[in-house]
Amino acid sequence: MTDQSTVYPPSRDTYVLLGAVTDVEGRRFLDLGCGNGLVGAYAAAMGADVVCADVNPDAVAHASARAEDMGVVVTGLVSDLFGRVEGLFDVITFNPPYLPTSRLNLKGPCATCQWPSWEEGPARTFRCRSPKWLAYDGGRKGRELTDRFIEGVGRHLAPEGRALLIAIADNDVPDLLRTASGRGLTGKIVDECEAPDETLFLVELRHKKRRFWQRA
Numbered sequence: 001m002t003d004q005s006t007v008y009p010p011s012r013d014t015y016v017l018l019g020a021v022t023d024v025e026g027r028r029f030l031d032l033g034c035g036n037g038l039v040g041a042y043a044a045a046m047g048a049d050v051v052c053a054d055v056n057p058d059a060v061a062h063a064s065a066r067a068e069d070m071g072v073v074v075t076g077l078v079s080d081l082f083g084r085v086e087g088l089f090d091v092i093t094f095n096p097p098y099l100p101t102s103r104l105n106l107k108g109p110c111a112t113c114q115w116p117s118w119e120e121g122p123a124r125t126f127r128c129r130s131p132k133w134l135a136y137d138g139g140r141k142g143r144e145l146t147d148r149f150i151e152g153v154g155r156h157l158a159p160e161g162r163a164l165l166i167a168i169a170d171n172d173v174p175d176l177l178r179t180a181s182g183r184g185l186t187g188k189i190v191d192e193c194e195a196p197d198e199t200l201f202l203v204e205l206r207h208k209k210r211r212f213w214q215r216a
């Protein structure tokens with residue numbers, strides 16, 4: 001029995017990511033933090049070989065069921081980011097929990113919450129590690145998961161592959177691109193979309209091209 005209440009529903013950021021799922025036929029595709037699984041199922045319907053991974057087992061189950069409903073097959077994987085991911089992918093998508101914890105404005109543990117919560121920072125905002133809030137809570141600048149993603153993505157991106165990442169202004173996109181550059185990745189904003197509370201940015205990351213004298 002899966003608990004659907006913890007699964008992130010398709011939202012505007014999901015559709016921004018979906019809009020970039022082109023030219024994926026025959027490609028290895030990783031839908032990381034798959035949540036509801038719409039992106040992965042769509043890629044599979046376009047002919048990609050898809051792995052849907054999420055730290056929330058209910059999200060993985062939900063994504064696999066959605067794919068089945070759509071008549072396609074995806075491989076479901078419960079994984080903390082790239083922890084259990086193997087191999088290289090031509091396309092990697094990630095719509096991370098990108099909100100700064102303070103913006104969630106949790107003032108204390110909710111009455112029914114089974115998960116430990118703790119206070120963070122002078123604003124007396126709480127952090128809750130339940131699967132529901134894991135989909136939103138990106139830590140202090142909303143960058144916790146994004147930075148871990150940038151650290152690991154190069155090891156799973158095929159040489160000509162592209163990673164597509166959602167970010168918001170709180171995440172400091174110019175700094176995010178500099179961090180990626182320090183990891184051997186070149187990045188640019190390829191789409192923008194106005195959402196009710198913020199602008200969503202779609203960032204594309206690729207391996208930096210090495211000059212011929214840098215090749216082994």
Ligand SMILES: C[S@@+](CC[C@H](N)C(=O)[O-])C[C@H]1O[C@@H](n2cnc3c(N)ncnc32)[C@H](O)[C@@H]1O
Pocket residue numbers: 008009010011013014017032033034035036037039053054055056059079080081095096097098131134135136145
């Ligand atoms: C904003 S939701 C995006 C869901 C879906 N990809 C979409 O675009 O609609 C973020 C997702 O990241 C997952 N997530 C959070 N922390 C994670 C981690 N450490 N490893 C893998 N997935 C994680 C959450 O469970 C959630 O499903």
